[in-house]
Amino acid sequence: MKKIGLYIVLLASFSLTKISAQVNSNQLVANNIADSNAFFDASTNFNTSASSSNSMGKGLVFPNTDLSLFRFDLTLADGITFPSYFDGMLVYNTKNGGSTADPAITTQTANLVPGWYYFSNPNGEANGSVSEGRWLPVGGASPKVDVKTTETVTNTLVNGAQVYAIKGSFVANGTSTTVSIPSPTGMTSMYGITIYKTSGTGNKVVYSRDLYSYNVGATNNAVTGSPSISVVYPADTYDYVLEYLK
Numbered sequence: 001m002k003k004i005g006l007y008i009v010l011l012a013s014f015s016l017t018k019i020s021a022q023v024n025s026n027q028l029v030a031n032n033i034a035d036s037n038a039f040f041d042a043s044t045n046f047n048t049s050a051s052s053s054n055s056m057g058k059g060l061v062f063p064n065t066d067l068s069l070f071r072f073d074l075t076l077a078d079g080i081t082f083p084s085y086f087d088g089m090l091v092y093n094t095k096n097g098g099s100t101a102d103p104a105i106t107t108q109t110a111n112l113v114p115g116w117y118y119f120s121n122p123n124g125e126a127n128g129s130v131s132e133g134r135w136l137p138v139g140g141a142s143p144k145v146d147v148k149t150t151e152t153v154t155n156t157l158v159n160g161a162q163v164y165a166i167k168g169s170f171v172a173n174g175t176s177t178t179v180s181i182p183s184p185t186g187m188t189s190m191y192g193i194t195i196y197k198t199s200g201t202g203n204k205v206v207y208s209r210d211l212y213s214y215n216v217g218a219t220n221n222a223v224t225g226s227p228s229i230s231v232v233y234p235a236d237t238y239d240y241v242l243e244y245l246k
Helices: 002-020
Strands: 092-093 115-120 134-137 152-158 161-172 189-197 206-208 237-244
Touching: 152 237
Parallel strands: none
Antiparallel strands: 092 115, 115 134, 152 161, 161 237, 189 206, 189 237
16 A cells, blocks of 8 residues: 555656656657766657658747747856857747847847857857857858937947947038948947938039048048048038947
């Protein structure tokens, strides 16, 4: 009688364990691979059906994730569990448009597109957080970035530093090379600038990636032209996209 009671307890315990840690599979999956770099190997489970047809290949189905809603649960990220702070985590994103908005992350990923993304957080182990991490598309394809009149995160890093962009305009008076291109808050240096004007009369259509000089934080801080010579722009209003580091 005691043995029967013990069997019932063990069976109940086993059933609860199976329910709380269930993995769905339509083939046998081994859970122990000794002395191997692979923690999971399902290669021996392919084509073991009765038909043994080569067209009966199998694949791993990942859960779909809307990265615009995704939030990291950092409860167990204590340096022992998830010691890399999710660096390299892979998801399949279903969101088209929008951006990530996890309050724990400083740099967000804008203009999401459906596809594979991985979480790049190489400094996570050093700083003990996910704050400097960023969701990046797998394969190097970069989602489009819509540069606005407010600070915009680009897809460019320079030696690990994020490049930002902002759209604006300046007025040239037609007699001076000096113009005002305000420095965004926190800007330390210019990474690049594109000056353009797609409408106007005569010679007012302008496209340039150059300035003669630019002083961060100053008033009337830019001089139009190229690095070798200053140029007076015809009087008008010109658009620009300023790329910068902080």
